[in-house]
Amino acid sequence: xxxxxxxxxxxxxxxxxxxxxxxxxxxxxxxxxxxxxxxxxxxxxxxxxxxxxxxxxxxxxxxxxxxxxxxxxxxxxxxxxxxxxxxxxxxxxxxxxxxxxxxxxxxxxxxxxxxxxxxxxxxxxxxxxxxxxxxxxxxxxxxxxxxxxxxxxxxxxxxxxxxxxxxxxxxxxxxxxxxxxxxxxxxxxxxxxxxxxxxxxxxxxxxxxxxxxxxxxxxxxxxxxxxxxxxxxxxxxxxxxxxxxxxxxxxx
Amino acid sequence: xxxxxxxxxxxxxxxxxxxxxxxxxxxxxxxxxxxxxxxxxxxxxxxxxxxxxxxxxxxxxxxxxxxxxxxxxxxxxxxxxxxxxxxxxxxxxxxxxxxxxxxxxxxxxxxxxxxxxxxxxxxxxxxxxxxxxxxxxxxxxxxxxxxxxxxxxxxxxxxxxxxxxxxxxxxxxxxxxxxxxxxxxxxxxxxx
Numbered sequence: 062x063x064x065x066x067x068x069x070x071x072x073x074x075x076x077x078x079x080x081x082x083x084x085x086x087x088x089x090x091x092x093x094x095x096x097x098x099x100x101x102x103x104x105x106x107x108x109x110x111x112x113x114x115x116x117x118x119x120x121x122x123x124x125x126x127x128x129x130x131x132x133x134x135x136x137x138x139x140x141x142x143x144x145x146x147x148x149x150x151x152x153x154x155x156x157x158x159x160x161x162x163x164x165x166x167x168x169x170x171x172x173x174x175x176x177x178x179x180x181x182x183x184x185x186x187x188x189x190x191x192x193x194x195x196x197x198x199x200x201x202x203x204x205x206x207x208x209x210x211x212x213x214x215x216x217x218x219x220x221x222x223x224x225x226x227x228x229x230x231x232x233x234x235x236x237x238x239x240x241x242x243x244x245x246x247x248x249x250x251x252x253x254x255x256x257x258x259x260x261x262x263x264x265x266x267x268x269x270x271x272x273x274x275x276x277x278x279x280x281x282x283x284x285x286x287x288x289x290x291x292x293x294x295x296x297x298x299x300x301x302x303x304x305x306x307x308x309x310x311x312x313x
Numbered sequence: 314x315x316x317x318x319x320x321x322x323x324x325x326x327x328x329x330x331x332x333x334x335x336x337x338x339x340x341x342x343x344x345x346x347x348x349x350x351x352x353x354x355x356x357x358x359x360x361x362x363x364x365x366x367x368x369x370x371x372x373x374x375x376x377x378x379x380x381x382x383x384x385x386x387x388x389x390x391x392x393x394x395x396x397x398x399x400x401x402x403x404x405x406x407x408x409x410x411x412x413x414x415x416x417x418x419x420x421x422x423x424x425x426x427x428x429x430x431x432x433x434x435x436x437x438x439x440x441x442x443x444x445x446x447x448x449x450x451x452x453x454x455x456x457x458x459x460x461x462x463x464x465x466x467x468x469x470x471x472x473x474x475x476x477x478x479x480x481x482x483x484x485x486x487x488x489x490x491x492x493x494x495x496x497x498x499x500x501x502x503x504x505x
Contacts, residue, residue, distance in 0.1 A: 062429065062430070062467075063425065063427055063428070063429045063468055064427060064429065064447055065427075066428065101492065106427065106428055131326065132330050132333065132334075135331060135334065135489070135492050135495065136449065136490055136491075137451070137487075137490045154324060155326070157324065157326050157327055158324075159327070159451075159490065179361075181360070182360050182361060183453065184426065184451045184452070184453070185359070227424055227426070256422050256423060257422060257423070257424070258422050258426050279422075281422065281426070281427060282427070311428040313492075313493075
């Protein structure tokens with residue numbers, strides 16, 4: 062049976078791992094390669110690296126880091142952050158990433174999704190959606206959650222699928238950093254509206270949050286950062302717990 | 314030397330990295346002599362079937378692949394291109410395996426993406442591999458089960474997780490991305 066995936070996310074700034082608490086405060090949580098290797102040993106199913114600086118001068122630093130990651134780890138990984146063109150994608154894929162994640166640039170230039178899909182395959186394109194519940198509606202936000210858009214989350218998710226996305230990474234800004242659980246409502250709606258895998262993100266704080274997510278939505282994967290970085294929930298313990306709760310999970 | 318066939322498929326370097334982690338040197342090449350003189354050949358691939366076959370035939374790499382006498386391992390799209398035909402772009406393929414490649418019906422999420430198991434294994438490729446382990450799949454098309462199927466996976470329906478005919482081996486999953494179990498499978502292939 063296909064397993065639900067547990068995906069640690071590593072936020073990268075200038076080649077180092079950080080985590081934004083509610084997208085604002087930033088703490089240093091270590092060397093990305095060491096952290097990545099530790100997660101692989103612990104049984105992480107995939108890794109996501111989000112470059113949160115993504116300034117032009119630091120782009121080469123990221124590419125060098127991607128090459129090192131590709132040499133060291135033996136599970137799939139996704140790289141996102143600041144990807145604006147097919148040229149950016151090409152550099153990251155050539156450096157050894159399995160997938161790229163695009164967010165603001167996909168909203169600004171939706172055809173980028175199609176361009177990446179036709180050049181590198183659908184499986185390569187993860188469309189990341191930052192969503193916020195405001196005035197009775199789930200809407201799409203861009204630029205790290207700072208800029209609202211008129212897009213409704215469900216509509217954008219469906220459009221991204223039609224354009225060629227192979228997977229969606231859905232982050233609820235209302236839940237992110239709160240450690241009160243995933244946004245079950247919108248994750249359920251999005252995962253049922255599309256026929257591509259959905260990764261849920263934002264709000265993981267306790268092990269039972271993951272069970273609630275997998276029991277109540279069709280999400281295929283759960284992504285989290287700080288609870289893994291700071292060792293609050295060790296991945297082997299989480300996976301054992303989910304297996305005991307009859308969630309289909311890969312245990313080493 | 315191990316030859317990794319160079320063509321217009323994505324992320325070929327990940328196979329080279331996996332071999333390097335096992336301590337093996339390899340060369341990514343589309344040179345006939347290099348491919349045919351290699352001890353082992355790997356035919357990897359992530360991409361689209363019709364454009365990949367077009368690329369291979371234009372450079373006569375299809376003929377080179379068919380004349381490989383040493384053990385060859387196709388991975389993912391590599392496996393699909395070793396079948397008779399693919400529904401992806403209505404493509405005539407290399408016809409090493411007597412199976413056709415079809416698109417998954419959309420009764421569950423497609424692509425079949427993530428960790429899944431396999432069963433009904435045959436042959437030395439799977440020696441020492443615990444069948445409770447999962448491997449990493451990422452594909453929207455699947456190869457039917459045929460007499461050359463040496464492992465079966467079930468997603469939406471049973472399909473070929475691995476195939477073998479003589480010196481030609483292939484896996485639908487990605488051993489280079491399947492943690493320790495994938496490394497073991499690559500070691501088994503390299504020991505053939």
